[in-house]
Amino acid sequence: MKLExxxxxxxxxxxxxxxxxxxxxxxxxxxxxxxxxxxxxxxxLIKTLDLEIVKPGEDARIVHILDTLSVGLKIEGEGLxxxxxxCDPVIVGxxxxxLVENLAVMECAELPWAxxxxxxxxxxxxVDMTGPAAGYSPFSETFNLILKMEMVTGASDVEYDNAVRSxxxxxxxxxxxxxxxxxxxxxxxxxxxxxxxxxxxKIAYVIQCQNQGTYSNTFLxxxxxxxxxxxxxxxxxxxxxxxxxGNYVWPCFKVPSFIYSNMPAVLELSRGHGRDWNFVxxxxxxxxxxxxxxxQRVANLAANQTRLMGAEGVIISWEGGGNAATDAxxxxxxxxxxxxxxxxxxxxxxxxxxxxxxxxxxDVPEAKYVVSTGSxxxxxxxxxVKRVAGGDCLRLRKETGGAPEPAEVERTLDVITALxxxxxxxGIGKLAGVPY
Amino acid sequence: xxxxxKEAERAGIPAxxxxxxPSVAKSVGVSRIITGGGIPYPAGDPNLPADREFEFRKxxxxxxxxxITAQVQEPTVFHVTLA
Numbered sequence: 001m002k003l004e005x006x007x008x009x010x011x012x013x014x015x016x017x018x019x020x021x022x023x024x025x026x027x028x029x030x031x032x033x034x035x036x037x038x039x040x041x042x043x044x045l046i047k048t049l050d051l052e053i054v055k056p057g058e059d060a061r062i063v064h065i066l067d068t069l070s071v072g073l074k075i076e077g078e079g080l081x082x083x084x085x086x087c088d089p090v091i092v093g094x095x096x097x098x099l100v101e102n103l104a105v106m107e108c109a110e111l112p113w114a115x116x117x118x119x120x121x122x123x124x125x126x127v128d129m130t131g132p133a134a135g136y137s138p139f140s141e142t143f144n145l146i147l148k149m150e151m152v153t154g155a156s157d158v159e160y161d162n163a164v165r166s167x168x169x170x171x172x173x174x175x176x177x178x179x180x181x182x183x184x185x186x187x188x189x190x191x192x193x194x195x196x197x198x199x200x201x202k203i204a205y206v207i208q209c210q211n212q213g214t215y216s217n218t219f220l221x222x223x224x225x226x227x228x229x230x231x232x233x234x235x236x237x238x239x240x241x242x243x244x245x246g247n248y249v250w251p252c253f254k255v256p257s258f259i260y261s262n263m264p265a266v267l268e269l270s271r272g273h274g275r276d277w278n279f280v281x282x283x284x285x286x287x288x289x290x291x292x293x294x295x296q297r298v299a300n301l302a303a304n305q306t307r308l309m310g311a312e313g314v315i316i317s318w319e320g321g322g323n324a325a326t327d328a329x330x331x332x333x334x335x336x337x338x339x340x341x342x343x344x345x346x347x348x349x350x351x352x353x354x355x356x357x358x359x360x361x362x363d364v365p366e367a368k369y370v371v372s373t374g375s376x377x378x379x380x381x382x383x384x385v386k387r388v389a390g391g392d393c394l395r396l397r398k399e400t401g402g403a404p405e406p407a408e409v410e411r412t413l414d415v416i417t418a419l420x421x422x423x424x425x426x427g428i429g430k431l432a433g434v435p436y
Numbered sequence: 437x438x439x440x441x442k443e444a445e446r447a448g449i450p451a452x453x454x455x456x457x458p459s460v461a462k463s464v465g466v467s468r469i470i471t472g473g474g475i476p477y478p479a480g481d482p483n484l485p486a487d488r489e490f491e492f493r494k495x496x497x498x499x500x501x502x503x504i505t506a507q508v509q510e511p512t513v514f515h516v517t518l519a
Contacts, residue, residue, distance in 0.1 A: 288475075290456065290474035290475050290476065291456055291472075291473060291474040291475070292456060292457060292458055292459075292471050294474075295457075323456075323457055323460070323475055326457050326459050326460060329459070330459070358463075358464060361460065362457070362459055362460045362463060363463060364459070
């Protein structure tokens with residue numbers, strides 16, 4: 001497959017009478033977009049919808065973040081960006097796609113907590129645009145168009161999930177339409193159709209997503225993947241948005257749709273394909289399988305996909321915390337048993353100073369090299385901010401039923417789990433290790 | 437759960453852990469590990485018909501009793517077949 005990605009980079013985002021992109025400024029007709037999103041909300045589940053703009057460097061905090069999406073438009077090749085979502089599940093990854101690389105659409109809403117398990121409920125996710133917590137999220141550096149939604153009461157979780165996800169996708173498509181007439185500032189070509197030097201090392205990338213039910217699902221071509229067996233994807237399908245997130249649980253570990261379509265390892269492996277190595281493709285599966293048998297089965301099938309692709313080296317990333325580590329480590333172990341070198345990304349525990357107790361949820365002796373995406377157990381103090389977007393409060397404590405707490409005030413968090421993308425294993429992030 | 441098992445053993449009381457993730461129990465040093473049903477239901481499997489689940493649960497408990505009477509030198513996993 002061959003995909004060209006054309007990029008725009010904006011210098012500002014503003015509301016205006018007409019939606020368009022001119023001289024680096026992305027303008028949005030607020031009234032038109034709100035009316036359209038409400039009109040297309042077919043079951044009338046969104047009670048109120050407001051749009052807010054939050055910019056890099058602003059003294060602002062975004063709360064209640066559910067998912068964040070790229071603004072992308074396919075102008076050549078089959079299918080739409082984010083295929084299968086409000087459109088046919090046409091296989092993408094060929095042709096040409098335009099993207100605004102630093103513009104993000106954010107779905108923000110309070111979804112119900114009542115009746116949820118102690119682990120899997122729509123947790124409050126936070127982005128600080130400046131200050132000590134800003135570096136934990138890539139979205140402190142993007143221009144964010146926020147869909148601040150209030151939902152009607154009495155609907156089911158499946159309906160709420162569908163309504164917020166659809167609104168985000170519709171908003172992204174509405175904005176992307178302005179790119180059709182424009183020429184991107186730069187572009188890059190990912191060509192997997194040409195033969196490459198047989199001496200180059202063959203590398204595969206395993207993406208293990210989270211999919212444990214409504215509010216913690218991932219959508220492949222528009223459908224959640226609870227029963228998926230590991231499958232092979234072209235890197236260009238991933239970059240064209242074939243994976244969309246409906247994961248609203250642990251904020252620090254989740255992989256938003258925006259990141260899926262800009263997956264760091266997919267991009268870097270694609271950039272070096274045919275020059276530094278032979279990127280033989282992506283294997284996609286899900287973790288958190290229920291039993292040891294199911295974990296072994298999926299891990300073995302995923303490892304076998306990489307073997308059938310001829311991989312000599314494998315990078316593994318997984319979404320979510322807890323027992324997903326086991327599915328991934330078993331995959332790594334099976335790869336190594338077949339002589340395929342494998343390296344995972346993982347978060348760490350370690351207490352406040354990073355050395356306490358057991359550092360990983362699970363590991364295997366074969367995991368000799370591990371890339372850390374940071375500790376989740378470092379306390380952090382969020383400063384007072386001038387402005388709060390996405391909602392009016394924070395919901396941080398399940399034991400109170402999610403009683404609203406003030407969002408703008410200074411607050412010390414014992415762990416960083418509420419920071420959006422704060423330790424996620426996609427490899428995105430700005431944290432670095434230093435010797436001491 | 438793993439810590440509870442280890443503390444019981446340290447106090448001289450043989451203990452076995454029924455868990456869906458034996459690899460985690462093994463890596464933290466649990467001595468007697470029984471591979472259970474699933475993470476939401478370690479001591480059973482609601483996907484089975486009731487009579488077969490009863491048999492499976494019985495086998496899990498019997499295997500656990502076997503484990504606490506066995507001599508173990510290192511973390512040891514005991515497997516139970518589905519009824």
